[in-house]
Amino acid sequence: MADPQKPQYDKPYCWKCKGHTPFKTRTVTSTSDYGATGSSRKVHNCRDCDDIMKEPRVLDSAYYGPLGIGCLSVYFIITSAGLLFFAIDRAANGEHDKIIWILGMLALLAFLLLVLPIVVLLRATKRYATWKQWAEERGWVEPPRKERAWKKGDA
Numbered sequence: 001m002a003d004p005q006k007p008q009y010d011k012p013y014c015w016k017c018k019g020h021t022p023f024k025t026r027t028v029t030s031t032s033d034y035g036a037t038g039s040s041r042k043v044h045n046c047r048d049c050d051d052i053m054k055e056p057r058v059l060d061s062a063y064y065g066p067l068g069i070g071c072l073s074v075y076f077i078i079t080s081a082g083l084l085f086f087a088i089d090r091a092a093n094g095e096h097d098k099i100i101w102i103l104g105m106l107a108l109l110a111f112l113l114l115v116l117p118i119v120v121l122l123r124a125t126k127r128y129a130t131w132k133q134w135a136e137e138r139g140w141v142e143p144p145r146k147e148r149a150w151k152k153g154d155a
């Protein structure tokens with residue numbers, strides 16, 4: 001059995017037990033309303049506390065490489081531009097009587113498309129930082145971004 005106190009970038013980590021504790025893995029398949037099976041993913045649960053465990057690398061932005069960061073930036077730019085365009089278009093049409101409704105829609109869209117993903121990203125970054133601190137206390141040295149990026153053959 002591997003030492004749970006030994007930092008491992010690509011092995012599930014339990015943030016509650018603070019270690020790479022033994023885990024059980026189950027495959028979760030998302031099913032659409034039409035009964036078609038969608039993507040399946042593996043979920044790891046800690047054997048000690050049953051908390052969901054994640055490999056630190058999936059929370060590290062460097063793991064997704066320049067392409068992942070690029071796609072994300074494009075998403076945020078296009079979404080922001082779209083929202084701005086929508087706002088300008090409505091304002092230009094002078095629908096002042098509907099201004100509250102339009103602002104409400106904008107706020108809702110901005111929240112769903114921009115704020116929510118940012119919160120998720122920040123949470124991941126924070127969790128990665130927590131693991132990194134734990135790992136560095138145990139002598140782990142973070143490899144350069146390039147080496148942390150996802151490679152073909154990674155399971």
Ligand SMILES: [Zn+2]
Pocket residue numbers: 014015016017018021046047048049050051
């Ligand atoms: Zn645990």
